[in-house]
Amino acid sequence: MTARLSTRAMEAGITNLHDAKLVFLRQAPVWWLGNRYHCPVCGVDFISVDDAARHVVERSHPVLRGDAAPFVGVATQRRGAG
Ligand SMILES: [Zn+2]
Numbered sequence: 001m002t003a004r005l006s007t008r009a010m011e012a013g014i015t016n017l018h019d020a021k022l023v024f025l026r027q028a029p030v031w032w033l034g035n036r037y038h039c040p041v042c043g044v045d046f047i048s049v050d051d052a053a054r055h056v057v058e059r060s061h062p063v064l065r066g067d068a069a070p071f072v073g074v075a076t077q078r079r080g081a082g
Helices: 007-011 017-033 049-059 069-081
Strands: 037-039 044-046
Touching: 037 049, 044 049
Parallel strands: none
Antiparallel strands: 037 044
């Protein structure tokens, strides 16, 4: 798995696609409530949930909520776990 993620994702501690998908799943219960989304694979931002959802379906990319704590929180959780 050699896909490089966006700088923003890397800075949040999401360094590979596997991590991104984990964050995506963790955000799932409240994913639809966001108003800012970010695709860590393409480095693209979305300001509408419809556009974000379409990207998930069409590209199978784990588009993450950019306004939610979990996007940032995963870094510390991962580091804590080693
Ligand atoms: Zn994408």
